[in-house]
Amino acid sequence: MSNENGQCSSCGEMNEGTCGGEKCSPPPKLHPGGPSKIRNVIAVMSGKGGVGKSSVTSLMAVNLKRMGYQVGVLDADITGPSIPKMFGVKRVPPSQGLMLPAQSRTGIPIMSLNLLLEKEDEPVIWRGPMIAGAVKQFWTDVNWGELDYLLIDMPPGTGDVPLTVLQQIPVDGIVVVTSPQDLAVMVVKKAVKMAGLMEAPLLGFVQNMAYATCPKCGEKFEIFGKALEKGDILDGLPVLEVLPIDQEFTRLCDNGLVEEAPIQVFEDIPKLLKVKSQVG
Numbered sequence: 001m002s003n004e005n006g007q008c009s010s011c012g013e014m015n016e017g018t019c020g021g022e023k024c025s026p027p028p029k030l031h032p033g034g035p036s037k038i039r040n041v042i043a044v045m046s047g048k049g050g051v052g053k054s055s056v057t058s059l060m061a062v063n064l065k066r067m068g069y070q071v072g073v074l075d076a077d078i079t080g081p082s083i084p085k086m087f088g089v090k091r092v093p094p095s096q097g098l099m100l101p102a103q104s105r106t107g108i109p110i111m112s113l114n115l116l117l118e119k120e121d122e123p124v125i126w127r128g129p130m131i132a133g134a135v136k137q138f139w140t141d142v143n144w145g146e147l148d149y150l151l152i153d154m155p156p157g158t159g160d161v162p163l164t165v166l167q168q169i170p171v172d173g174i175v176v177v178t179s180p181q182d183l184a185v186m187v188v189k190k191a192v193k194m195a196g197l198m199e200a201p202l203l204g205f206v207q208n209m210a211y212a213t214c215p216k217c218g219e220k221f222e223i224f225g226k227a228l229e230k231g232d233i234l235d236g237l238p239v240l241e242v243l244p245i246d247q248e249f250t251r252l253c254d255n256g257l258v259e260e261a262p263i264q265v266f267e268d269i270p271k272l273l274k275v276k277s278q279v280g
């Protein structure tokens, strides 16, 4: 893939003459582990950290599961994984050969590096290629079973992991998360541009932390800037959901009870992706 200066964005060489395409042709798409049958892959991304990718991924998983779909979560945020804590899962079950994901209370399979560590607060101090390698293994070396949707919680930024996921995993749709803040939108647009450059299918935005409501008087405060409405257009893409700052939601996530969150969202996802056929 070359940038506007004709420079290859994988190897950094000028395409004409030196790179010749072969060295830098995108790596092949990978097959999911063993008998896994995964009908749709959705990547949840954002150039910006802390805007709520993991929260949005969890809410999407919980809601798709409530709709009757088989859904799994691949936590590609290797150095800052939040998914296991939100779902209250600690370890993967023992296995021989392919790894098995942990199962949440409602039966959502989850794979995350934190499920393989002795202690959840142990740091992972790896360089980019190793981190990207771990994400690939979570796709190729895990028996996911049959899933209608596998959701990938991406790390912030546009580095090794998003590049690997978009090049090597057959992503059917990307959901981009932002807060209303101009600063966040500016950085998030980089992720949108990256997806566009890689011809990855963008489904739309989720605006998270759009506002907070005073528990005493009910007044709404737009803490990070102008809240959008579902269906608005941002950077040429539809706004799929607008989520407020919700204290109870934070409490449930901290206690591993995200599956109890009474938040109904993402009912349009199946229509957007047209699930090929439902399992079970």
Ligand SMILES: Nc1ncnc2c1ncn2[C@@H]1O[C@H](COP(=O)(O)OP(=O)(O)OP(=O)(O)O)[C@@H](O)[C@H]1O
Pocket: 046, 048, 049, 050, 051, 052, 053, 054, 055, 056, 077, 080, 082, 154, 155, 156, 208, 209, 243, 244, 245, 246, 247, 249, 250, 253
């Ligand atoms: N709508 C919300 N209401 C209340 N708290 C929220 C909301 N969205 C996210 N949070 C909280 O904000 C923090 C950051 O959210 P989250 O971990 O989902 O962000 P992220 O984009 O995945 O971060 P990272 O940069 O680690 O990838 C978490 O503590 C989460 O519980």
